Amino acid sequence: MSDQSLPLLKRLLLAARAFLRIVQDREQAAAWIKIERQALLGRSTALADTPPDAALLLLSLLQKEGRLVDFAKQDLTRFSDEEVGAAARVVHQGCGRVLADYFRIAPVRDEPEGAQITLPPGFDPAATRPTGHLVGEPPFSGRLVHRGWRATEVRLPQVGTGHDQSIIAAAEVEL
Template sequence: MTEQPSLSLPARLWLAFLCFWRVLVSRPFAQAVWPLSASYDSGKWVSGAPSPTPLPSPAPPPKASAPVPPEREHASALALLSMLQREGRLVDFLQENVAAFSDAEVGAAARIVHEGCRKVVKQYLTLEPVLPETEGASVTVPQGFDANRIRLTGNVAGQPPHAGSLKHHGWVTKEVKFPSVSPALDPRVLAPAEVELA
């Protein structure tokens, strides 16, 4: 074995510290160092001593996966919008300029949209009010309330508890039952074009 370069005392102390902890926490490192401890005697390498076991080569770092395109990342939201279009023609309604229609025509269209969209929401989502009281009822907002669930409006001053009137009971989703989106489908297509053949 070739002579090793001379190390200063601080360098040797640092190396001893590092080796001490690596031997304690790494079994492969300890197994690799063990034969060396028997082959070095009184400042000289002993010939014929077993050669150290080579350390296993480190595993290559995992390859970064390709970023998911936005339409795949949000496929479930696009699928919901597609279902709202299929059952309630929601996209058609929102894309239409209703300013030219009478209130009666808009109301008739809204009834169809409402019925279909309500069907989809009831089928795939379980909703319930955030607060059970009826709108207009007096409610007390306790100290430590969840600001995601309750929004204070009006004259907001001081620390909770606050007393006020319930303007909207809010909604919270208790259960989601979306079907899985097939990777074979393009989630960006909310409704296919329909062509009637003669």
């Protein structure tokens, strides 16, 4: 019997058992929230389909378009502030292209930075991180310092088999 053909009675019994476990055990409730969040991401985005080597692929794209690795590995003490600024502009533009081409990114919070907000009990600490002097239990009130960013879609290109993804940028030899 496939998971999709479970009879209604079995689904109701499963829901009742899950309900009781969630009510009785905070860890089970937290695990359920994580499972639900991952299921929602899988339905609404391509995040669930991202290949395991996606980090290396992304790094190679940032290197190709924005020379990010070259910039980060460069000893900048030898250069003037003007030269560093000019290089940063190239990195910024290229990396911005990668973000625009391969990701849909949205703010985590809709309020403008600087707005007073309240974090209710049960807020998601992965999405909103309180900083400063944290005392007691929520609700917490404070000033929004950064809206945060959330990937709502990932469209990384497919990589051919046999491609060594650990090669972020090939060595170049001028002949």
